[in-house]
Amino acid sequence: MNFSSKLIEQSVEAFASLPGIGRKTALRLTLHLVGKSPETSEQFAEAITNMRRRIQHCTICHNLSDEPICQVCADKRRDRSLVCVVESIRDVMAIEDTSQYRGLYHVLGGLINPLEGIGPGELTIDSLLHRVASQKATDGEIREIILAISPTIEGDTTMFYITKKLKDSPVSVSSIARGVSFGGELEYADEVTLGRSIVARVPYRLNND
């Protein structure tokens, strides 16, 4: 691409350094900002630098947070006996969007992946074990750890590791239910999901049971 302006080129390079944004899109975004007032660009830049400068990880659950303790951990109305263990903040948001879960979280920050050099030490597993062990410190007794982790090789390894570490602890460890999705047609479900959902069948209960 042939830029007649160094300033435009620098802005395009900046946008194109973001994942999934190519140079054509970067140029479109740059020209969009040129078409708006300078204040619009200032506000845009301010929101991003401000976020990056002030964002921190919650000291309890490692979720991204504005304060040393995140909104979820600080919320006294939430059920402090449940801790849902997830890979990333994206998973926290997905679960929060369902409005079905009122417990706390623990964000691992990744999954055990020896091929990429990510061992348990790189994740927040020690922090989770410490959280379970020092119950008094987190005001409230953790009774159940819910593993909401993808059943990939890395996910299975991570779940296996955490479960093994918690074997002698009094908390129970559960995993989210997997099977054919609600409203999903059997013929369109993938073979592994359908096969496992038959093996892991549950007793059928009437709604008014």
Place this chain on the structure above:
Amino acid sequence: MNFSSKLIEQSVEAFASLPGIGRKTALRLTLHLVGKSPETSEQFAEAITNMRRRIQHCTICHNLSDEPICQVCADKRRDRSLVCVVESIRDVMAIEDTSQYRGLYHVLGGLINPLEGIGPGELTIDSLLHRVASQKATDGEIREIILAISPTIEGDTTMFYITKKLKDSPVSVSSIARGVSFGGELEYADEVTLGRSIVARVPYRLNND
């Protein structure tokens, strides 16, 4: 989407205000920046605010430029007798990328579109006419105006308007060639292009003519 952090939310809103970026993509970009150093975000923001604060329109051709006169207009080696009239800076870049044109440009900043309230007054047509009329001021005699404008209803209107305004001027007005693209198969060309390319046929010349 349920954000546990106001800072993340503000950054996502900022990205999502750009065209073609939804909230999911905005979150991905935000989390990408969280994973990088604060300096990366500062530099990203700096490139954009710096660009927006300092960018200006060339006083001669209205192209975006770092200086009052853009690189193309300032380049003494370019052919100052040719002026290519285009809709936007994107078209300038597309033509520059071909390396086939060594003349100057004139960026209209849009096309005449009465439905959206864009008349000739909103565009830089007066500036173009002035450029042609006051030849001395632009050091060099403009001999030809090349219209490189899309043949849409708005484009045709704009070309018609400019041509009519330049009727009594000594400059000749041309339009870029249109037809079946080089290397294009006839059967895949659209009907309008193919039809017009037959009507507007040109004498066949051997290469060594």
